[in-house]
Amino acid sequence: MREAILFFLIVVAGTGGELCVSRAMKTAGEVTDFRPASLLRFLLRALRVGWMWAGVGLMAIAFFSLLGMLAMEAVTFVVPVTALSYAAGALGAAWFLRERVSSQRWVGVFIVCVGVTLVLLSKR
Amino acid sequence: MQASRGIHVKTYFMLALMILFAPLGNVLLGKGMKSVTAPASWQPAALVRVAGQIVGSPFIWLGVASLLTFFVAYMVVLSWADYSYVQPASSFSYAVVALLGYLLLGEVVTPLRAAGIAIICLGVFVVGRTPPRTTEPV
Numbered sequence: 217m218r219e220a221i222l223f224f225l226i227v228v229a230g231t232g233g234e235l236c237v238s239r240a241m242k243t244a245g246e247v248t249d250f251r252p253a254s255l256l257r258f259l260l261r262a263l264r265v266g267w268m269w270a271g272v273g274l275m276a277i278a279f280f281s282l283l284g285m286l287a288m289e290a291v292t293f294v295v296p297v298t299a300l301s302y303a304a305g306a307l308g309a310a311w312f313l314r315e316r317v318s319s320q321r322w323v324g325v326f327i328v329c330v331g332v333t334l335v336l337l338s339k340r
Numbered sequence: 341m342q343a344s345r346g347i348h349v350k351t352y353f354m355l356a357l358m359i360l361f362a363p364l365g366n367v368l369l370g371k372g373m374k375s376v377t378a379p380a381s382w383q384p385a386a387l388v389r390v391a392g393q394i395v396g397s398p399f400i401w402l403g404v405a406s407l408l409t410f411f412v413a414y415m416v417v418l419s420w421a422d423y424s425y426v427q428p429a430s431s432f433s434y435a436v437v438a439l440l441g442y443l444l445l446g447e448v449v450t451p452l453r454a455a456g457i458a459i460i461c462l463g464v465f466v467v468g469r470t471p472p473r474t475t476e477p478v
Binding site for chain 1: 363366367369370373374376378394407412414415416418419420422423425433434437438440441442445447448449450452453455456457458459460461462463465466
């Protein structure tokens, strides 16, 4: 039961956090200057976007859940399970970020998920 | 044309950083957490003891540093590329985490798991042939 809760938090909070961060970064604008000072200014600008803080909070929850799972299970099991977020991520990108997810990308995501499923089954 | 090539080059560079540092961070965290004694209960005192063990592990700090590097690369690439492109493309990291898990932690990678990883890489190849950006900058 504890594992199921932790996996749920890793997938849901992790995906939600990434979507929020992605939305914040789209608002902050494209990085065109890679000098450290410019990158720092860009990060500070991103931190002024509310979605960034929501994303960081959700990703922190996912991170501590990941730590809990890594204490109990092998890395080569835990990390592939976190890829359950791929389906949620693609759906979220289309719905939350208004991205046009092409059919080819959907096929790629589906193939990735099949592979992840096999990895999961290999534990049994 | 030149701009299109440029956006692909910088996207692939950032993805390479993500693919290297995310698995490395996870493996280091895994190594650190394996040395932590599981809490006997969810009582605050027990959790504080566990937190102390976690904070005192150098592998945890190295893992956090690796994941921070991954996170910066991830944020930067998301400033121009779609989330639905970046997330699947970064799944090459599953092959790397399996390799590092085997080499550094001695974990078993069965043929079924290896097949699953190969299929993941195929999926990544399919995703990688789509353009990085399908939306206009905000």
